[in-house]
Amino acid sequence: MKTILAIDIGGSKMLAGLARGEGDEFEIVQTVGEALPTEMTEDGILREIDKLCAQLPLDQIDAVGVTIPGLADERVWIYAPFSGIQNFQIMDALEARFPGKPIAIENDVNACAIAEGIFGACRGVRDFIWLTISNGIGGGIVLDGKIYRGALGFSGEFGHLNVVPDGELCGCGNRGCMEAECAGPGISRYYARLTGSPEFVPASEIARRAEAGEEAALETYRREGRVLGHALANASNILNPSKIIIGGGVSRSWKLFYPTLEESFRKIIFHRANDSILIEPTALGYEAALMGAVALTLQK
Ligand SMILES: [Zn+2]
Known part of the structure; x- marks a missing residue:
């Protein structure tokens, strides 16, 4: 069994959760989040991530997945619509918080498509x-x-x-x-x-x-x-x-x-x-x- 920290960054809400499972069977076992507008700046987002993570038991996680609005490559959040975010070095910030863990970032909708292919109707x-x-x-x-x-x-x-x-x-x-x-x-x-x-x-x-x-x-x-x-x-x-x-x-x-x-x-x-x-x-x-x-x- 693996435990994965999942973080969904959105403009109108931000969620974090723990999923447990293996293979193509995973289940969200705990979520925390706020349906409040996130301050869409680099500092605002990192502050929110820290706040959510403080509410989860993170001592056992095997990997971290983060979804973002806009465009990202493997390490950099290149652009977010309707915000000032440009070339945010988010992977550096995440690696500092979760040293030694595999971390992946991706556009939120692409991530849903990938999930549908692994867990869902596709x-x-x-x-x-x-x-x-x-x-x-x-x-x-x-x-x-x-x-x-x-x-x-x-x-x-x-x-x-x-x-x-x-x-x-x-x-x-x-x-x-x-x-x-x-x-x-x-x-x-x-x-x-x-x-x-x-x-x-x-x-x-x-x-x-x-x-x-x-x-x-x-x-x-x-x-x-x-x-x-x-x-x-x-x-x-x-x-x-x-x-x-x-x-x-x-x-x-x-x-x-x-x-x-x-x-x-x-x-x-x-x-x-x-x-x-x-x-x-x-x-x-x-x-x-x-x-x-x-x-x-x-x-x-
Ligand atoms: Zn349009």
Whole structure:
């Protein structure tokens, strides 16, 4: 049995946990974390890591996996969106804290894709897309069993696929990106447009209203599915994956958007190539990000 320290660094929350297991069977046995915005500076992040680790028994750990938003190579956190982080020598800081332990870092969505391949719905699947939909949208592409990174490491930016010409303003500066239209805040904006109410209603509350039968809420999630299905069909016509896995907070409203996603996806895929693609929610559950961090250490 091995014990792995898993750390998930996010802009809106930071989690740490211990996983125990062996081979492709690992289980998160303890988690600590805060659903508070992390101060996204080098010092702020290291302070938070120290705070979380102080709450865990670390005398027995065999390895450490860390997932980050943005781009990293094996030692350096090169860039994080919407923060000042540039070329953060995070591996030096981690090695000082965990001397002699194997440590792995990776982009959070890529880590989830790797974990899905080891622990989840993509065991033995060589080609798949992993999409996370929460406050933003990120994607990981696994081709022939390996993460596809692209020339500069920025592959899989599904969030910035254009899905609505001249649509909502995206954080990247463009309009109509899938992230601006379909991530949590985009769901809220669309609902506000349908209801004409200026009140900001979180996507999770809109899902609750949809489940209670409210028509504007139901239509908001039907539209979510239509837009996602359209974009994923275009992506599939390029990549020809076996599976598409969707995780992140919005994926918990699967029942509300999946029927229209499937319908719009099937309408425009190139059928000869892509009829057999399966679209499924993540099998990693709510702890996907921590399982991602665990998976990194196994891969290494
Ligand atoms: Zn964008």
